[in-house]
Amino acid sequence: MPPKKTVPEMQAIAKRIRREIIEMIGAAKSGHPGGSLSAVELVVTLYFDVMRHDPSNPKWPDRDRFILSKGHAAPVLYAAMAECGYTPLDQLNTLRKLGSIYQGHPDVRFIPSLEASTGSLGEGVSLALGMGLTARLNGSPSRTYVMLGDGEIQEGQIWEAAMFGSFHKVENIVAIVDYNGIQLDGFVKDIMDVAPLAAKWRAFGWHTVEIDGHNIPVIQAAFKEASETKGKPTAIIAHTIKGKGVSFMENNPKFHGTAPTPDEVKLALQELQ
Amino acid sequence: MTPTKPKFELKLGMATREAFGKALVVAGRENKDIVVGDADLSKSTYTSLFHNEFPERFFSCGIAEANMVAIAAGFAYAGKVPVVASFSCFLMNKGFEQLRVTVAYPKLNVKVVGTHSGISIGEDGPSQMSVEETALACSLPGFVVLSPADEVSATALVLAAIRYVGPVFIRTGRMKAPIVYPPDQKFEIGKAIELVEGTDVTVIATGLLVAEAIRAQETLEAEGISVRVIDIHTIKPLDRDAIQRAAAETGAIVVAEEHLIDGGLGVRVAQVVAETHPCVMEFVGIHDTYAESGTPEQLLDKYGLVARDVIAAVRRALGRKKPRA
Numbered sequence: 001m002p003p004k005k006t007v008p009e010m011q012a013i014a015k016r017i018r019r020e021i022i023e024m025i026g027a028a029k030s031g032h033p034g035g036s037l038s039a040v041e042l043v044v045t046l047y048f049d050v051m052r053h054d055p056s057n058p059k060w061p062d063r064d065r066f067i068l069s070k071g072h073a074a075p076v077l078y079a080a081m082a083e084c085g086y087t088p089l090d091q092l093n094t095l096r097k098l099g100s101i102y103q104g105h106p107d108v109r110f111i112p113s114l115e116a117s118t119g120s121l122g123e124g125v126s127l128a129l130g131m132g133l134t135a136r137l138n139g140s141p142s143r144t145y146v147m148l149g150d151g152e153i154q155e156g157q158i159w160e161a162a163m164f165g166s167f168h169k170v171e172n173i174v175a176i177v178d179y180n181g182i183q184l185d186g187f188v189k190d191i192m193d194v195a196p197l198a199a200k201w202r203a204f205g206w207h208t209v210e211i212d213g214h215n216i217p218v219i220q221a222a223f224k225e226a227s228e229t230k231g232k233p234t235a236i237i238a239h240t241i242k243g244k245g246v247s248f249m250e251n252n253p254k255f256h257g258t259a260p261t262p263d264e265v266k267l268a269l270q271e272l273q
Numbered sequence: 274m275t276p277t278k279p280k281f282e283l284k285l286g287m288a289t290r291e292a293f294g295k296a297l298v299v300a301g302r303e304n305k306d307i308v309v310g311d312a313d314l315s316k317s318t319y320t321s322l323f324h325n326e327f328p329e330r331f332f333s334c335g336i337a338e339a340n341m342v343a344i345a346a347g348f349a350y351a352g353k354v355p356v357v358a359s360f361s362c363f364l365m366n367k368g369f370e371q372l373r374v375t376v377a378y379p380k381l382n383v384k385v386v387g388t389h390s391g392i393s394i395g396e397d398g399p400s401q402m403s404v405e406e407t408a409l410a411c412s413l414p415g416f417v418v419l420s421p422a423d424e425v426s427a428t429a430l431v432l433a434a435i436r437y438v439g440p441v442f443i444r445t446g447r448m449k450a451p452i453v454y455p456p457d458q459k460f461e462i463g464k465a466i467e468l469v470e471g472t473d474v475t476v477i478a479t480g481l482l483v484a485e486a487i488r489a490q491e492t493l494e495a496e497g498i499s500v501r502v503i504d505i506h507t508i509k510p511l512d513r514d515a516i517q518r519a520a521a522e523t524g525a526i527v528v529a530e531e532h533l534i535d536g537g538l539g540v541r542v543a544q545v546v547a548e549t550h551p552c553v554m555e556f557v558g559i560h561d562t563y564a565e566s567g568t569p570e571q572l573l574d575k576y577g578l579v580a581r582d583v584i585a586a587v588r589r590a591l592g593r594k595k596p597r598a
Binding site for chain 2: 061065107108109115116117118119120123126127128129130131132133134135137156157160161163164167168
């Protein structure tokens with residue numbers, strides 16, 4: 001396993017990953033910057049501190065696993081995996097281009113070290129349950145983390161999976177909701193409000209914590225609490241800012257699914273110095 | 274030449290769903306990686322047998338097929354051999370999106386078993402009937418689609434599906450099915466079985482219609498018509514050689530299945546015939562409609578899925594077949 005990073009190191013990695021997200025989506029001329037930027041600290045904390053994994057042995061059976069159920073945030077996952085050494089950093093800007101390993105949504109056919117192909121919303125918790133139950137049957141310490149969008153949890157399958165997770169006491173999985181408040185058509189509260197979110201997960205039998213999804217020490221504490229929770233899975237409701245780190249993208253529904261123009265890329269990269 | 278005709282007693286055997294449930298237990302004893310999910314129908318799908326013997330490897334999913342299919346994908350990603358079962362209509366229709374994106378797209382080793390296929394479930398009516406499953410399953414790239422005719426083939430094909438690495442859909446029926454095969458018959462995924470040799474016309478059948486095809490052949494033989502009968506137990510990938518040979522050697526093909534004609538086995542056979550050796554074809558199946566409540570026998574009769582309908586299709590085909598030069 002690679003050495004864990006300190007909080008300042010992770011903050012530096014987070015900034016670098018934000019730059020990579022902007023550059024790769026800018027080069028692709030399409031993609032979803034807002035929901036990648038909102039999830040950076042969550043993904044960085046998992047890959048550089050919390051998860052037991054080994055980029056030199058990606059199929060290690062006892063590794064921890066990460067599923068990006070909100071598959072449209074592929075750029076944040078690609079940048080994090082490239083920073084870990086799973087995939088080439090220098091090809092990130094081939095995102096979404098024919099022949100690139102960096103497909104529009106995560107695709108295990110192109111990157112075997114991904115844990116799952118995703119992109120159709122609502123499916124990730126179910127996938128995590130199958131992986132978590134496998135670890136339980138095998139007596140493996142492996143834990144599975146699945147990141148959901150707040151709009152994504154409007155899908156009914158999420159709640160089928162939530163029921164299953166508590167009923168079968170799948171304590172080795174963690175669902176992280178990137179609660180940035182914006183989906184494609186606008187603000188979640190205006191499209192199909194999901195509040196009160198923590199109360200919903202609690203009602204479905206999950207240990208539930210609400211945190212600031214950009215504060216790395218707070219994120220670390222939440223994952224520690226999850227690992228110490230027995231008899232039920234954990235949901236982390238992470239309050240985040242869509243487009244975090246780029247002023248004109250923050251809380252702007254336009255940048256859910258619109259690539260920055262070359263000028264906007266320049267501006268964004270200046271802000272992310 | 275008098276073709277050697279095996280004797281078919283067509284004695285009523287187990288339903289193919291029951292044969293599946295029993296074979297799954299046998300497989301589970303050998304392969305400890307098999308895990309099974311069911312959606313509140315385990316007594317009907319016979320996965321209850323696996324549950325009884327291996328409770329720690331059985332997962333009750335509640336009435337939530339979509340979740341069940343994607344959990345199976347998670348199991349497969351992590352190295353297990355998941356088998357999920359339900360009524361075919363619920364599993365294939367409610368679980369289809371998950372079959373597409375979580376199972377077929379990454380081509381995972383998931384076994385999907387639909388029970389209560391076709392209209393022969395009877396009294397429950399069309400909301401519980403699966404008449405489009407072949408179309409759905411065959412539209413999943415990389416899937417193997419199996420359709421056993423009796424308890425012997427169901428047992429063998431379930432075990433073959435478990436041994437095969439990759440996604441498989443197996444359609445099974447509710448009704449007790451006439452036994453077509455001797456107990457020691459060998460089955461190979463993708464290899465059709467010629468049950469009766471014949472030279473005038475070929476009946477290609479699958480599932481319950483295999484027995485009806487045999488009954489039709491026996492009647493027609495008495496009239497001096499030589500009918501070849503082929504069981505297509507693997508709907509995908511199709512045995513192209515057997516189909517091409519039938520087209521070339523008999524010049525007329527009837528396809529019989531308990532499924533909508535649209536998107537069914539017949540359409541798939543017709544594609545192979547068109548690509549290899551065009552010949553006269555007729556189709557026995559469900560014609561663009563939903564059925565209704567009734568006994569299985571009444572429904573199969575009313576919707577045109579018995580030996581009488583196979584015989585009529587053979588006569589139509591022979592009537593259209595050009596005389597040999």
